[in-house]
Amino acid sequence: MFNSLSEKLGNIANKLRGSARVSEADLDATLREMRMALLEADVALPVVRHLMSEVRERALGAEVAKSLQPGQVIIKILNDALADLLGGQRRDLNLSKIPSVILLCGLQGAGKTTTAGKLARLLIGQGKKVALTSVDATRPAAREQLQVLAGQVDVPYIAGDGASAAAMAKSAVKQAGRDGHHVLILDTAGRQVVDDELMAEIREVAGAVGATERLLVLDAMTGQTALQIAEQFHSAVNMSGCILTKTDADVRGGAALSVAHSTGVPVRYVGTGEKIDAFELFDPQRMAGRILGQGDVVGLVEKIQAGVDEEQAQKAADRLKKGQFDLGDFAEQLGQMQNMGGMASMLKMMPGMKLPQDALDQIDDKPIKRMQAMVYSMTPKERKYPKLMNGSRKRRVAMGSGTSVPELNRMLKQFAQMQRMMKKMKGGKGRRMLAQMMGKFGGMGGGGMPPGMPRM
Structure with missing residues (x-):
């Protein structure tokens, strides 16, 4: 999501950085570029006008005039205005009641049912x-x-009893309370279009169970239609937030900006893919930074904390210090990277790592998976002592992993180089050696970038 907008606004921000002077004419030209970028990202026109007015008013203030780096100040102003537009501060779910009822509603095909499973996994x-x-x-x-x-x-899964949706909901809430559940996620019926019958049913269900959170599930691909849908649901049920699905397929992201500003209903979560773990908490401040190419360090740390097994990581670090890092440890580290969403996902969140979207699209994690497959096709002894790998063993491993002997030879050679460098990583030389290691341990073809990175 926001790929197109991020690329264009990021380029505008890069032009401003370090500017010794920003005249009113420069500001007008910059705002015109921003306006076009926002409209092309499918942001509703009233929302674009509001954002441009906010940025211009703040940018013409004394704060910028007195600054030694006016370009940086304008970027900060744009960052803050975008964050306000996206809902301001992050809002966590109200889960104080036991059980707390989270009611999900939305049109058929928006992804409500899948979202219910993803949200459950996140709360667990x-x-x-x-x-x-x-x-x-x-x-x-x-x-x-x-x-x-x-x-x-x-x-x-609790199957509620009753002939109506409200009766089923009340029955399920009672059962959840008896079973001691903290949260009951309630998936409601959908329709192809918004109609009075659907709205009446959802109002009845929400009232019957006293839902603590009423979340609208919106398909990001619907663009500005999402705004109309949000306004209709909000007027009927008073939504407390929305969840945008299929954001991985929506490069524009205008729906998030338009819905949050026009309805006052904050985006709480985003679905970022088909997998059950492709689901993220939405933080307006951090998202604004990512749109402007400033990275998301907090998000990256959270991703690492969620994807890395601390005990395994500590064991690997201890083995590294002792010079005992073997192919098994190496495969585990590759797996940890995959758990964090792969290389492209991590690069997007790194400050200063402003790669164009077409370059990010070229990043392929398949070489990493192929390396893992090779290692896991070896015996524990072979992983510990790679020198055991003779011709017949290599043919067996290549066949078992669906790779080739030349690929296996490259991987073993690169690992041997990496292992030698790791043994030398002591004292002040460690950082320089790590940089060399990352340069030498390139893609499967042996370049200067990590596996799967595009050659720029």
Whole structure:
């Protein structure tokens, strides 16, 4: 999401950085570029006008005139205005009641049911005891789909009793309370279009269970139509937040800006892919920084904390210090990187790492997976002592991993170089040696970038 907008606004920000002087004419030219970038990103025209007015008013103030680096100040102003537009401060869910009921609503096809499973998984990771239920009284298949998802994320599915959606919801909430669940995620029925019957049903369900959170699930691909849908649901049910799905396919991102500003309903989460773990908390301040190419260090740290097994990492560090780092440890480290969303995902969050989107699209994690496959096709002894790898062993490993002997030879050679350097990493030389290691341990072809990185 925001790929196109981030590239264009990031380029504008780069022009401003370090500017010794920014005249009113320069500011007008910059705002025109920003306006075009926002409109092309499918941001609603009233929202664009509001943002440009805010930036211009602040940028013409005394703060910029007195600054030695006016370009940097204008970037900060744009960052703050974007963050305000996206909802201001991050808002966590209100889960003070037991059970707290999170009601999900939205049109059919927006991804409500999948989102219910993803949200459950995220809350489990926060130590919550979660249950799922569906109150779609007309589509048994929707209830069955949620049951399957509940099994995938290892949470109970509660089947509410009753002929109406409200009755099913009340029954499920009572059961969740008896079972001691902290949170009940309630998936409601959807329709192809917004209609009075759907709105009345959702109002009835929300009132019957006293939902602590009412979250609208919106398909980011619908563009400005998402704004109309949000306004209709909000006027009927008073939504407390929204979840944008399919943001990985929406390079423009205008829906998030338009919905948050026009309805006052903050974006709380975003779905970033099809996998059950492709789901993120939405932080307006950090997202604004990412749009302007300033990275997201906090988000990167959180991603590392969620994806890295601390015990494994400590063991690997201890073995590294002793010079015992072997192919098994190496494969584990590659796996940790995959758990963090792969290389492109991490690069986007690094400050100063402003790669064009077409370059990020070229980053391929397949070489990393192929390396892992080679290592896991070896015996534990072969991983520990790579010198055991003779011709017949290599043919066996290549066949078992779906790779070739030349690929295996390259990987073993690169690992041997890396291992030698790691043994030398002592004292003040460590940082320089690590830089050399990253240069030598390049892609499968042996370049100067990590595996899968595009050649620029």
